Amino acid sequence: MSTTTAAPTSYQGTVHELQKELMGTYYRQLTDIAEGKPGKTAQLLIAGNPVELLRTFDLIPVYPEVNALQLAVRKVSLPLIQKAEELGYATDNCAYVKADIGLYHGGYKAPFGTVPKPDVLVCNYVGCNVYLNWFEHLAELVGAPAVNIDIPFIRTPDGEPRAEDVAYVVAQLQELVPLLERVSGVPFDEAKFKRIVTLSARTGELWSRIKALTMRAPAPYDAYFDSVTMMAPLYCLRGTEEGLAFFESAYAELTARAERGEGPLPEERFRIVIEGPPPWPFLRAFRDLFTRWGAVAVASTYSTVGGIWEFGFRHDPEHPFESVAEHMLSANLCNRTLLQRYDQIERYAREWKADAVVIHSVKSCRLFSAGQGDMREHFARDLDIPTLLIESDLEDPRYFSHAQLRNRIDAFFEALEQRRITGAEVVHA
Amino acid sequence: MTVVETRTFERFRDVIEDRSFPTVRAWRERTGRKAVGCFPVYAPVEVAYAAGMLPVGVFGGGNRVEIANADSRFQSFICSIVKSTLELGFVGALDPFDAMMFHSICDPARNLASVMQRNFPARHVVYVHLPQNMASPSAVTYLAGELRRVASELGDVAGRTVTDDDLARATLAYDEVRALLRELYALRSRAPERLATAELYTLARLATLMDPADVAPILGEALAEAEARAERPKDRVRTVLVGSFCEQPPLELIESLEAAGCYLVDDDLLQGWRPFLGHVAAGGDPFAALARSYLDGSAHLSTKHDLRRPRAQALIETIDRTKADAVIFLGAKFCEPGLFDYALYRTALEKHGTPHLFLEFEEKMWLYDRIRAEVETFVESMLFR
Ligand code: SF4
Ligand code: SF4
Numbered sequence A: 001m002s003t004t005t006a007a008p009t010s011y012q013g014t015v016h017e018l019q020k021e022l023m024g025t026y027y028r029q030l031t032d033i034a035e036g037k038p039g040k041t042a043q044l045l046i047a048g049n050p051v052e053l054l055r056t057f058d059l060i061p062v063y064p065e066v067n068a069l070q071l072a073v074r075k076v077s078l079p080l081i082q083k084a085e086e087l088g089y090a091t092d093n094c095a096y097v098k099a100d101i102g103l104y105h106g107g108y109k110a111p112f113g114t115v116p117k118p119d120v121l122v123c124n125y126v127g128c129n130v131y132l133n134w135f136e137h138l139a140e141l142v143g144a145p146a147v148n149i150d151i152p153f154i155r156t157p158d159g160e161p162r163a164e165d166v167a168y169v170v171a172q173l174q175e176l177v178p179l180l181e182r183v184s185g186v187p188f189d190e191a192k193f194k195r196i197v198t199l200s201a202r203t204g205e206l207w208s209r210i211k212a213l214t215m216r217a218p219a220p221y222d223a224y225f226d227s228v229t230m231m232a233p234l235y236c237l238r239g240t241e242e243g244l245a246f247f248e249s250a251y252a253e254l255t256a257r258a259e260r261g262e263g264p265l266p267e268e269r270f271r272i273v274i275e276g277p278p279p280w281p282f283l284r285a286f287r288d289l290f291t292r293w294g295a296v297a298v299a300s301t302y303s304t305v306g307g308i309w310e311f312g313f314r315h316d317p318e319h320p321f322e323s324v325a326e327h328m329l330s331a332n333l334c335n336r337t338l339l340q341r342y343d344q345i346e347r348y349a350r351e352w353k354a355d356a357v358v359i360h361s362v363k364s365c366r367l368f369s370a371g372q373g374d375m376r377e378h379f380a381r382d383l384d385i386p387t388l389l390i391e392s393d394l395e396d397p398r399y400f401s402h403a404q405l406r407n408r409i410d411a412f413f414e415a416l417e418q419r420r421i422t423g424a425e426v427v428h429a
Numbered sequence B: 001m002t003v004v005e006t007r008t009f010e011r012f013r014d015v016i017e018d019r020s021f022p023t024v025r026a027w028r029e030r031t032g033r034k035a036v037g038c039f040p041v042y043a044p045v046e047v048a049y050a051a052g053m054l055p056v057g058v059f060g061g062g063n064r065v066e067i068a069n070a071d072s073r074f075q076s077f078i079c080s081i082v083k084s085t086l087e088l089g090f091v092g093a094l095d096p097f098d099a100m101m102f103h104s105i106c107d108p109a110r111n112l113a114s115v116m117q118r119n120f121p122a123r124h125v126v127y128v129h130l131p132q133n134m135a136s137p138s139a140v141t142y143l144a145g146e147l148r149r150v151a152s153e154l155g156d157v158a159g160r161t162v163t164d165d166d167l168a169r170a171t172l173a174y175d176e177v178r179a180l181l182r183e184l185y186a187l188r189s190r191a192p193e194r195l196a197t198a199e200l201y202t203l204a205r206l207a208t209l210m211d212p213a214d215v216a217p218i219l220g221e222a223l224a225e226a227e228a229r230a231e232r233p234k235d236r237v238r239t240v241l242v243g244s245f246c247e248q249p250p251l252e253l254i255e256s257l258e259a260a261g262c263y264l265v266d267d268d269l270l271q272g273w274r275p276f277l278g279h280v281a282a283g284g285d286p287f288a289a290l291a292r293s294y295l296d297g298s299a300h301l302s303t304k305h306d307l308r309r310p311r312a313q314a315l316i317e318t319i320d321r322t323k324a325d326a327v328i329f330l331g332a333k334f335c336e337p338g339l340f341d342y343a344l345y346r347t348a349l350e351k352h353g354t355p356h357l358f359l360e361f362e363e364k365m366w367l368y369d370r371i372r373a374e375v376e377t378f379v380e381s382m383l384f385r
Helices: A014-034 A051-056 A064-073 A077-086 A095-105 A130-142 A163-184 A190-213 A227-236 A241-259 A280-291 A320-329 A338-351 A372-382 A402-422 B007-017 B022-031 B045-050 B080-090 B107-119 B139-158 B164-190 B197-206 B212-227 B251-259 B286-296 B311-321 B336-352 B369-383
Strands: A040-043 A059-062 A120-125 A146-150 A270-275 A295-300 A356-362 A387-392 B035-038 B054-057 B099-103 B124-128 B237-242 B262-267 B326-332 B356-361
Touching: A014 A040, A014 A059, A014 A227, A014 A241, A040 A163, A051 A059, A051 A163, A051 A190, A051 A320, A059 A064, A059 A163, A064 A077, A064 A095, A064 A227, A064 A280, A077 A095, A095 A130, A120 A130, A120 A163, A130 A146, A130 B336, A146 A163, A163 A320, A163 B139, A190 A227, A190 A241, A190 A320, A227 A241, A270 A338, A280 A295, A280 A402, A338 A372, A338 B107, A356 A372, A356 A402, A372 A387, A372 B107, A387 A402, B007 B197, B007 B251, B022 B035, B022 B054, B035 B045, B045 B054, B045 B139, B045 B164, B080 B107, B099 B107, B099 B139, B107 B124, B124 B139, B139 B286, B164 B197, B164 B212, B164 B262, B164 B286, B197 B212, B197 B251, B237 B311, B237 B369, B251 B262, B251 B369, B262 B326, B311 B336, B326 B336, B326 B369, B336 B356, B356 B369
Parallel strands: A040 A059, A040 A120, A120 A146, A270 A295, A270 A356, A356 A387, B035 B054, B035 B099, B099 B124, B237 B262, B237 B326, B326 B356
Antiparallel strands: none
């Protein structure tokens, strides 16, 4: 391994500290509500979501995916998954759902806080069909009013929503208003909705600029491993002043790093695009497998699950319902076709000047993974971009094989190195 | 099983398993028109038929196709039907189809639509988004519009414009087929000794492969034939089968379930082809009528999420209505929608006091001994309770 960089390091700036603090406050607030303090919560899902509308009714968003990933990061997901399996869930069901069901049956008590029983379940069906199952099950368990918001999948070749689709989603969001008024006890206030949408628009603008920073070499942060740090505030706090302030600080800090020419590693040797969710239970170990090769992610699809802002989408306070609808329909990864995802990755590879694409295929999430073999085929063969496909899981630690991953990753970067020296054949593994 | 040997059923057994789609090739030759392959579960077949095309159920390769290319595209943890359907494309078996229709049923099927499009760019892919907010007052208008969009896409493939009259006529044709299937299902539930599930399945599957005008007389004849049988009921456990709504178990497996001592009195096999509880309303906008039937007049499907009525409750109602004593959950391996439902069913069945058996299958399986033995043990435990 003469070619690898020395000590594995990673970027740990104030952004990470700030994120911890904000998320700590968020979970303390949830715990307080669970323990009887005033406050109402709505559960919804990450993919292109209408959090702006929920916040208009002072409903605090709770994302079961964020809870599930926190459980995995703290390495407590397995017993919860097993609890759900005892109850009849299959090994092949998404482990996010199983961890969440296990958490519910354990009184919603997690090491990072207690999740209150939701006052309303809003299933924003944005691409992922498991979402529908998940909230159907929660509706049975929790007994809170539940509604699906049906988001037509993008069916146009250009990736734009049809006017009928926008109208349909707007209608459903408006139909939701009386229910939200009832469960929250807060009347709808359009001016407030617009204010919240304005905050989201500004947050989106900053996030988009942050993403553009990794076009530089070296990239000032890792657009996979460090981006995930910024994702929790993007979802849990989007549409709030605190959330916006977080992104202002992050942007300032990361810009300063970029200007100083600092990256997350002592030396940026390979620029990669990572596709797929991370293995949360082994995030650190997984990162180190790339760090040792000086590989930095300059873009990632996972960071666009909840929204794609880097290609120009912004919420529009003048048309709050329509722009929330548009966000749900087309400005996120989940509701776009696999082929549109190929285009997105290709764009990253070209505009962010990446050397390779790494596909992390996770068993739990078939939205991401189903067909990634075809994706590899496309990138390696049609586009001649070195492409690596590796497998594990995002939540279930049983599917993470460190030695195997290490072998595959090492072999890939060795070959990439070789290609660099000799200009040899395309690498794909 | 003497009944299976009767001519009507026997002669179609090979037809439904033949992945060269003989009925479709013959139809194309005869009519000179085009065909569209419909991936399960529910497809708006009337719309395709209204465009002058033959909508055909494409349920993967069963145990007739060896997967050689598709498993490099889809991982090991993806259900077989997704891979085998793609494989059918690679081996040229989808050549009789000018278009393929996919629906928002699950994540793998959705991604398959993309992979199909990339690998076979000449074959048009139609992707239908079926609504999941069944309670929304906007859903009918949306779905009617979606069906019109599908009509215009398929119309482009077929080279014609689909009119309201076309759709009204097509709907009538399929209504007739579905009404016959409902009667056949009712007969089997009433007198399962007169119609074996393997026979019923053969007929229902045939209806996914033929022009409704051609298959309706066959179904009518089979119904009369089965009604007239004078079989004596055997001492078997009346069982509801769920979980096989998309990928299909081999016919021999279905047979061996009954041979192991069950009468299947209801099932969700091929359910997307017989989703409606009654006729589609005639008169008015036929697109809206079809949309309304799907939204408000169809059975529970594992891929349709109707929060107005819990699906486990629907299963319990089926058990009560069919006077079933047991449930067999026969789920396709790796099929998430089915496996999720099982968790709900299990709790409800335990509460209702209905014994159930959980089984997994793969379309490509050849050996049924283990499953048969499990069912036999289950049946024995039921009979000697
Ligand atoms: S399948 Fe994927 S997108 Fe869907 S809930 Fe699971 S992890 Fe999330
Ligand atoms: S068998 Fe299940 S997972 Fe596979 S395509 Fe059908 S519904 Fe989807």
